Amino acid sequence: xxxxxxxxxxxxxxxxxxxxxxxxxxxxxxxxxxxxxxxxxxxxxxxxxxxxxxxxxxxxxxxxxxxxxxxxxxxxxxxxxxxxxxxxxxxxxxxxxxxxxxxxxxxxxxxxxxxxxxxxxxxxxxxxxxxxxxxxxxxxxxxxxxxxxxxxxxxxxxxxxxxxxxxxxxxxxxxxxxxxxxxxxxxxxxxxxxxxxxxxxxxxxxxxxxxxxxxxxxxxxxxxxxxxxxxxxxxxxxxxx
Amino acid sequence: xxxxxxxxxxxxxxxxxxxxxxxxxxxxxxxxxxxxxxxxxxxxxxxxxxxxxxxxxxxxxxxxxxxxxxxxxxxxxxxxxxxxxxxxxxxxxxxxxxxxxxxxxxxxxxxxxxxxxxxxxxxxxxxxxxxxxxxxxxxxxxxxxxxxxxxxxxxxxxxxxxxxxxxxxxxxxxxxxxxxxxxxxxxxxxxxxxxxxxxxxxxxxxxxxxxxxxxxxxxxxxxxxx
Amino acid sequence: xxxxxxxxxxxxxxxxxxxxxxxxxxxxxxxxxxxxxxxxxxxxxxxxxxxxxxxxxxxxxxxxxxxxxxxxxxxxxxxxxxxxxxxxxxxxxxxxxxxxxxxxxxxxxxxxxxxxxxxxxxxxxxxxxxxxxxxxxxxxxxxxxxxxxxxxxxxxxxxxxxxxxxxxxxxxxxxxxxxxxxxxxxxxxxxxxxxxx
Numbered sequence: 296x297x298x299x300x301x302x303x304x305x306x307x308x309x310x311x312x313x314x315x316x317x318x319x320x321x322x323x324x325x326x327x328x329x330x331x332x333x334x335x336x337x338x339x340x341x342x343x344x345x346x347x348x349x350x351x352x353x354x355x356x357x358x359x360x361x362x363x364x365x366x367x368x369x370x371x372x373x374x375x376x377x378x379x380x381x382x383x384x385x386x387x388x389x390x391x392x393x394x395x396x397x398x399x400x401x402x403x404x405x406x407x408x409x410x411x412x413x414x415x416x417x418x419x420x421x422x423x424x425x426x427x428x429x430x431x432x433x434x435x436x437x438x439x440x441x442x443x444x445x446x447x448x449x450x451x452x453x454x455x456x457x458x459x460x461x462x463x464x465x466x467x468x469x470x471x472x473x474x475x476x477x478x479x480x481x482x483x484x485x486x487x488x489x490x491x492x493x494x495x496x497x498x499x500x501x502x503x504x505x506x507x508x509x510x511x512x513x514x515x516x517x518x519x520x521x522x523x524x525x526x527x528x529x530x531x532x533x534x535x536x
Numbered sequence: 537x538x539x540x541x542x543x544x545x546x547x548x549x550x551x552x553x554x555x556x557x558x559x560x561x562x563x564x565x566x567x568x569x570x571x572x573x574x575x576x577x578x579x580x581x582x583x584x585x586x587x588x589x590x591x592x593x594x595x596x597x598x599x600x601x602x603x604x605x606x607x608x609x610x611x612x613x614x615x616x617x618x619x620x621x622x623x624x625x626x627x628x629x630x631x632x633x634x635x636x637x638x639x640x641x642x643x644x645x646x647x648x649x650x651x652x653x654x655x656x657x658x659x660x661x662x663x664x665x666x667x668x669x670x671x672x673x674x675x676x677x678x679x680x681x682x683x684x685x686x687x688x689x690x691x692x693x694x695x696x697x698x699x700x701x702x703x704x705x706x707x708x709x710x711x712x713x714x715x716x717x718x719x720x721x722x723x724x725x726x727x728x729x730x731x732x733x734x735x736x737x738x739x740x741x742x743x744x745x746x747x748x749x750x751x752x753x754x755x756x757x758x759x760x761x762x
Numbered sequence: 763x764x765x766x767x768x769x770x771x772x773x774x775x776x777x778x779x780x781x782x783x784x785x786x787x788x789x790x791x792x793x794x795x796x797x798x799x800x801x802x803x804x805x806x807x808x809x810x811x812x813x814x815x816x817x818x819x820x821x822x823x824x825x826x827x828x829x830x831x832x833x834x835x836x837x838x839x840x841x842x843x844x845x846x847x848x849x850x851x852x853x854x855x856x857x858x859x860x861x862x863x864x865x866x867x868x869x870x871x872x873x874x875x876x877x878x879x880x881x882x883x884x885x886x887x888x889x890x891x892x893x894x895x896x897x898x899x900x901x902x903x904x905x906x907x908x909x910x911x912x913x914x915x916x917x918x919x920x921x922x923x924x925x926x927x928x929x930x931x932x933x934x935x936x937x938x939x940x941x942x943x944x945x946x947x948x949x950x951x952x953x954x955x956x957x958x959x
Contacts, residue, residue, distance in 0.1 A: 537859075537860055537863055541860060542860055542861060542863075544860075545856075545857055545860030545861060546857075546860075546861065549846075549849070549853070549857050552848075552849065552853070553846060553848060553849070556848040556849075557848060614846075617842070618842050618843070618844060618845060618846065619840055619841075619842030619843060619844035619845075620844045620846070622814075622816070622838055622840060622842075622844060623838070623844045623858070623861060623862065623900075624861070625815075625816065625833065626814075626833055626834070626836055626837070626838060626862060627861045627862060627863070628834055628863050629861075758816075761811075761816045762811075762816055762817050762818065
């Protein structure tokens, strides 16, 4: 399938029906998951209603990381086999991942306010996510700063792959760092334990985020491929004139 | 000529360039940046000096990280602009080895002086004299980790005009682990706590950065030469 | 040593999604001087950089025979001289010997390009022409069979141009291969002219 989609024509043919399908799936899943999590799922014993934010916060965190792994995989394919479509995929995924990471940070901040009346706490997971967010911003800025698009994709790809090595190291460091101050800290490193009645809406929301990612990714890729075609056609006309 | 011989030649050339183009600038910047916080909080009583002592070693690490970001900008940019990078790719030594030699020269020319200057700076920031050797050693290892971790960002943005801010953004995520362990070790040294674990983790990060950084940076530089 | 042989087949180079020239096929061997001609933007520099192995062909092949590692058989002299303003000519010569593995006599090479009197001075004191001469000396200090020269006569005065022609002729006479991109003829009669369009 990957090799079949490596051809832009075939990708566009595939996305013509897959993108709307993913959009419909995302809308349906959000329509189920959001009310389920925000209204029907039980409130948590210790944290009360504020815990409902996990249905937005936790899937955003999972997929901010998942999108990054996807991106690094696409960069690897683009770097080794020089598939143009892999470069397009990585570039298209980055803003979505950045938005997911930003959403995770924003909801994490709200959650901290509701729980500890602080707008930000330096717990291990939020700090890791902040670094991942910066890595996304760096990738986007680097891609935009290099004029030649092909080179931009490859060089930003090297940065993206190096960033993937960095992610677990950062995670380990901040974990170590927060456990060092355990005595002084009121923040637990682990989240609330998950009850099955909370797990199901959480999984539905995770699927909804995944479907939204797929739909947005394909939309971005379509736009990118069409933009490149328009530019190439304009360049051809310029030379013919 | 042997691989080590070629690396040695690249090391000596870069060290000479670091010295001739002013190794004093990053050093002065480091000291100035370390002095900014005392200027802002203006400690006038002994109590306030004690408060400064609480965060003194961490301030040194912030200043060292900023100084490392500054020197990374020109590391590959100059070679790319003047054509030296082309010649490096025609050498019998792999580009990875030449990048490692350049990074080593930067560490000796800028990193070690900053670590040494960290000793009087730490005293000014109220660190106890007994903690100074540990702080300076930690800074020396930390500068190696910063330079190694910053290589990929410096190489990726080498062709970007005025890429200093971009390189800083690219390098920051890689600076987080050495920063965490290094500042923790310095803090523990000042408080008289055992700092062995943090220091060992810092050394591990520095080794990993020194091993992976040149490989990633060389991959980006080869793409720059296209 | 076997003579180096270079064969290029159906080569297409692209920049920014644009083909630079019609598919290019040619073959040449050591002992030949090849001149690459064409208007600005025709892809002369790109062709040399592709032969050097830096730029990837969009299509076609570039093959060397008679050398083990092409990168170690090539000397490249481009628009950018590869000089550091703060270092002396001598320091450059020593560095090239180490980096590129030269057994050439650097004092003799600097003498030949007319820089022995200023060998101790930092390059920032040099004129454009002197900098180009120093870059030329690299070809003599680190001898390699294949020379890729991109507008080597730029910034050289008439004496410098004569010197360049002499150095190129010598190299070809000794079995070397020289491929030069040039606006106007360098001097030596080309064995082959590649006109890019």
